[in-house]
Amino acid sequence: MSTREDQLLQTVATLADSMVDDFDVVDLLQVLVEHCSELFDAVAAGILLVSPTGELEVIVSTSERSEFVEMMQLRAGEGPCVEAVATGRVVSVEDLRNVADRWPKFAADASRSGFASLHAIPMRLRESIIGSLNLFRDRVGTLNEPDAIAAKALADIATISILQQRLVEESILTQGQLQRALDSRVVIEQAKGYVAQSRGLDMDGAFQLIRSQARSTQTRLSVVAEDIVTGRLTV
Template sequence: MTLTREQGILRAFAQLADTLVDDYDVVDLLQNLVDLSSRFLGATASGVMLADEHGDLDVIASTSEASRLVEVMQLSAYAGPCIESFETGAVVSVADIVQVPDRWHAFRDRALEQGFVAIDAIPLRLRTQTIGTLNLFRDRVGDLPEDDLVAAQAFADVATIGILHQRSLAESDAIRRQLQFALNSRIIIEQAKGVVAQTRGVPIDQAFTLIRDYARRNQRGISLVASDIVERRLGL
């Protein structure tokens, strides 16, 4: 049966909700978020950035592990739509990256060089607290349809609730530990990518795909699989 786009989005919400189980893996949740966002919201590429305990944004999940996407997001974390969305807690949409302010020149130049011409940065927020951003990159100039923006914010909200699951906003220490766990998991994943790339003789992007696919086939968390690879308990 062929699903309509609306049916697909509803199933995407159900898939995200299914991730919120006991001992869920934050990285898996966010990886599902970016994959579903690109599939249903017309993004060429997408990624999630979370803030560490110092308020600095770092890439946690992306549809591609290629350096081009990660680098563009990191530049935007210093001066660009991502950091502005994080600091204001509001959606920042850029229909034509050529037109961004001069203070964002490093982000603009690199994004255009990599073929990205439009971006929407959506805050991961709960009430007044913003913990990161969902970033949708597109290869065509123009505004994202309003319905897509609404869906993107809803996706981001589900992910935020997941990250802060069973945590009170007053328990800031617990929240920081949860976010730091996600950031630490990313470091392990980076190391595992390097191991797989070297042992299998494949590019970094393909190495991550091998890790992710193995985790999904075996119903294990990506960070757990990565840890086993780094500790040489698992070979792919």
């Protein structure tokens, strides 16, 4: 097996490992662009990701040159990388000197980049588009088909890893919120018992008193309940 095939398999294994082990997104994507730059017919690589606010941001890059081009596109609001994210389709530019009609603002800056061609692959899973993997070349021409297919496969694996991590984080957040809600309910029930016993009320009456205290002081019900249970508040 050739060294290049070994590298490709190693990259796949590294990305796949992230789907079961704890990982840092930036570290993962930095590994991806570095491997892509070594594996494929590209002199540099970079990744744009959609931020939580919906803005595109440069997240990793193998060189200042590629980061510069990506930043140019964000500034211009147009270009192959931006279009790949917007459309969810691969955008391959075989000659960056011939893009003035398509992206006039971007073309003016691209001429100073030193790159000759660019291949932008959307990081997409079904309807979710989270960014783009961008391969920069120092000579004109399209990326050869085997490289294009392999690069897309790596981008797909990274996309699945990132989306899976987001689901896990959301699940952990939801579980934490649920646990806090359950804990609060336990404290509220305890507070109702304290108030019912001390004021000679039934549980409904005790709860109405606690809720009235929370509303009048604009304090969360769980906080009022905790203060009652710990003796910091008497109602």
